[in-house]
Amino acid sequence: MESIKHRRPNGSKTPTGAIIPDTSEIRTITGCMVAPTRTQDLATVSRDGEILSWDVFTHKPRDIRRGDKVEIRGAWFQVTETPFSWEPMRRRRARHGTRFTATRKEG
16 A cells, blocks of 8 residues: 555636746545556556556545646656546445546656
8 A cells, every 4th residue: 555645736827927826735645556557558658667657546535636636656647537436346335435547748
């Protein structure tokens, strides 16, 4: 089990181009399972061999939205897929949580 850091960016720009600073707080989510995103091609691995996309499973339902930022193993990633709550099919009273995919752009 790993812990990740989560923040929801709230900074932006005004119509005139002035920057509104980001004042979001960083919270730690513990007890996560992190696995590389499985794809047919090697699009999720950089030239240096770093993994650019992770699937994250939490053990409790979390308020995570598309566009949020998460820190996984020391690098910041953006939530690119719409998160959804997962629940085991056989045991409805078993633990359930949130699953999301976080991706980091290179270059």
